[in-house]
Amino acid sequence: MTTPHPTPYRPAAEPPPGTPGSARPPRWLPRALVMAVVAVFLGIFVWNAMGALEGLFVNVLIAVFIALALEPPTVWLVRQGWRRGLAAATTLLGSLVVVIVLIVLFGNLFVQQLVALAQSVPRLYAGLQTFVAERFDIVVPSSDNLLRQAIDEFGDDVASGALLVGTTLVGGLLATLTILLVSYYLLAAGPRFRVAVCGWLTPARQQEVLHLWEVTQGKVSDYIGSRVLLAAVSTVVTFVFLAILQTPYAVPLAVFVGVVSQFVPTIGAYLGGALPTMVALTAQGWPQAVAVLAFVIAYQQFENLYLAPKVSARALEMNAAVSLLVVLAFGAVFGVLGAFLALPVAATIQAVATTYFQRHELIESHMLHDPESVRGD
Template identity: 30%
Template sequence: MNGDEGRTADRPMPGGLRGTWDRLPWLVRSMVMWSACLVVVVAALYLLGKIAVLLAPLAIALAATLFLTALLDPVTRLLRRLRLPASLAALLTVLLLLGVLFGTAALVWSLTADQFRGLADELDQGVQRTRDFVTSTLPVSEAQLDRLTEQARAGMNRSSPDPVSGARTAAEVAGSVLLSLVLLFFLLKDGRAMWHWVLRRISERNRAMAAAAGRAGWRTLGAYSRGTMMIALIDAVGIGLALVLLGVPLAFPLALITFIGAFVPIIGATVAGTVAVLVALAANGPGTALLVLAAVIAVQQTEGNLLEPLIMKRQVRLHPAVILVAVTAGTLVAGIAGAFVSVPITAVAYRVVDTIQRYRQQAAREQALGLPDVAGPGPEADPA
């Protein structure tokens, strides 16, 4: 603080407010200032959340595009090293993604089509066994169980969307998917040029810091995307193999559900494991369901305590409490889509803020030591 700022701060506030403020305990003053800052931050986040909800298809498309770009960028760079043009490399990467998605869907359908045809009878038998087990074990009569079942069915019918809203949602999903694919092509093709353009619009004083923060955020997103993909694949293979060995029907679809659920940390794995246990209970009875539960717990514990720290390392590691809060907040704001994108957004934001803070601390130390400013990376800095 220079002399002019010090004299300005010493001036009395109008109407004796400065004296009243000075007479307050320092703890009260600190709480007032922190509360005011917290109100401003929460209001800004709430406003951004409302805007994201109003523009939900666009927000979801942008989030999916950034996630896929970070995941597929190494493929594009490999193709560019083979001296392919940027447009052709980006197009081949997008086609590779579509081939993997459609090929996986076709493979799962061909392997499970027969199981789908016979699943209705197995579910009927499993439901009857479950009813007998509940009525013989718990103090619940068949009439009470029927009444609870009817109430649950009525609630599901009331919560089911009407055809008009369902058609609108389907159209929004199709539009978001198409927009994501188009944006993915352009980001893979011209993403670095776009980043250089942004850096050239930043003042020279802050350009190096912005470049460092951008690189840190992009590397975090890429590491999270690839690490989550590997962990999800390991979970799906482990649980799917256990389902196959135990003779549970629909093992491949359940493994696919496990793969998709792994992208929602903590909650997704729990939901996917619950679905697998319920299917095993309905089809093969309580004994198989308990074995499936044991297999799910073993796979998830191995993944959480061994594989995730090894794959993710320190670059994107967040405390489980932070992950739970982020997933819950994302779900409340944007439903399932918010649950998917909440953790990578939190990880990237944390890494960007941490990089900016470290950069400023280093600059302050250099200034205190009287060292000249070190020129950071210029517009040519690569965020990836």
């Protein structure tokens, strides 16, 4: 009789890594941790890079809108037989020359009137001091004491302020050169740039991109046209008022008000009205200066509430209330640049929405129409 051999003891197999009962982590965990650390550092790098390149992005955005605005005159010159590069340089440099001429003409006048106003400040302050002392029996500090106190408080900041101004001027010059170069390259490339973009897209996508490109270019051109129209109206109305008031330099002052009030967002209206007010104050007196200031405020209210929304809505096909809210919202979020580019950007977004979203027929409802007029016999 054979005795059976005992079965040898075999330890239970260890579960696979990462499964319940296993002491070892999953095989993918080290790789996932490494990828997570790399993603965090990459995110931090991209965030810092975006912050450092914010100014460059803004300059490129300005250059794109300048190129879109100058595309129609560039195309017109090309149709006349000009080469694309020469036409782009002519339109860009021509626009730059116009801006420089305006700055030289009105900058000199502005400085002269500012110096005259500064020289008249002590006399005006003395008159105000006498008026307050006689009417209200209040002693106002003399101008010498105020000047001495201002020097004691802010004299230490003069050097740092001068350094800041110098740095700002250098940065502004570099930003201007960047904008001009990018604008020229975009204008000179023209169709070749669109060909390079569309070469990466399918034919259907190419059609959409070219349509949106054309819509955006039309919106920007319409926006510039509306600004020019509003500047012309403001110039004429301001000239008529200054001529009636017999304020000196009526023609250049009117042009200055029209240009600055339309092409400098948010504060342009008040900055444009400051120069004729100072001229009237230094050349005529307080009553004329107050009259000019009241006219500037009244006309800006009329323009903001009635004229500008009508013109902007007609040029950009946008509701008047929506156009006003868009300017305020973009200005609050993105500052001066956002306020200036708010309407063309919003109109482009609206055009994109109408391209990709389908509109439906309206039902019959009394809520969609004004009631008919009912008059008694």
